[in-house]
Amino acid sequence: MIVSSQNPEIIDLPDGRLRYVSSLLTETDALIHRLTTSLNWYQGDVFLFGRHHKTPRLQCWYGDKAYTYSQVRLEPTPWPPLLQQLRTIVEEASGHAFNSVLGNWYQHGQHNMGMHADNEPELGQNPVVAMLTFGTARPLQFRHRNGVDRFTIIPEDGSLLIMEGPIQHYWRHGIHKSKTISAPRISLTFRQILSVNHAHTARRQSKK
Numbered sequence: 001m002i003v004s005s006q007n008p009e010i011i012d013l014p015d016g017r018l019r020y021v022s023s024l025l026t027e028t029d030a031l032i033h034r035l036t037t038s039l040n041w042y043q044g045d046v047f048l049f050g051r052h053h054k055t056p057r058l059q060c061w062y063g064d065k066a067y068t069y070s071q072v073r074l075e076p077t078p079w080p081p082l083l084q085q086l087r088t089i090v091e092e093a094s095g096h097a098f099n100s101v102l103g104n105w106y107q108h109g110q111h112n113m114g115m116h117a118d119n120e121p122e123l124g125q126n127p128v129v130a131m132l133t134f135g136t137a138r139p140l141q142f143r144h145r146n147g148v149d150r151f152t153i154i155p156e157d158g159s160l161l162i163m164e165g166p167i168q169h170y171w172r173h174g175i176h177k178s179k180t181i182s183a184p185r186i187s188l189t190f191r192q193i194l195s196v197n198h199a200h201t202a203r204r205q206s207k208k
Helices: 029-038 081-094 196-206
Strands: 009-013 016-021 045-048 051-054 058-063 067-069 072-074 100-106 113-116 129-135 140-144 150-153 159-164 171-175 185-191
Touching: 009 150, 029 081, 029 129, 029 185, 081 100, 081 129, 081 159, 081 185
Parallel strands: none
Antiparallel strands: 009 016, 016 159, 045 051, 058 100, 067 072, 100 185, 113 171, 129 159, 129 185, 140 150, 140 171
């Protein structure tokens, strides 16, 4: 694994902004092997339309605080050294601090992520989410809540995508199924989980 000094590309969207570094990390084969074999991957579940459903991918959660999405609570889990190292790299590249990471392992093209926004209360008013991608490049779809604006980016192996500003209020994002992709992809999405009181205060301020 080699860390590059590449400057990010700025992508201004209506009501949000992305920063993208296409090759933050290079020579990632050994790193991918370590990620797939050393982390505690499992098939989680989400609560949709009144029922629990198995997630169509594997996931893992590490961090200092609990996190709840789709009515599923993820408990704090100590950081392994590998993720600590990657967190430091992401913090230096993004200029933001993170205390948690959600991993998603798409083992083939039928593994996917539904359209969603990372807008849970404990993420604060305008949360920053920084995503490292490893393995096969797959389109990441963005759709504005106005029903008109759309944007697609294809994060490459070793890339860093930073979602910031009010983007989580106005846009949803996801990864669709693919019949032509058979190789795996891993994403690590770093985020800052706030305390319950801080999160509620930030949410009230955002509504003023």
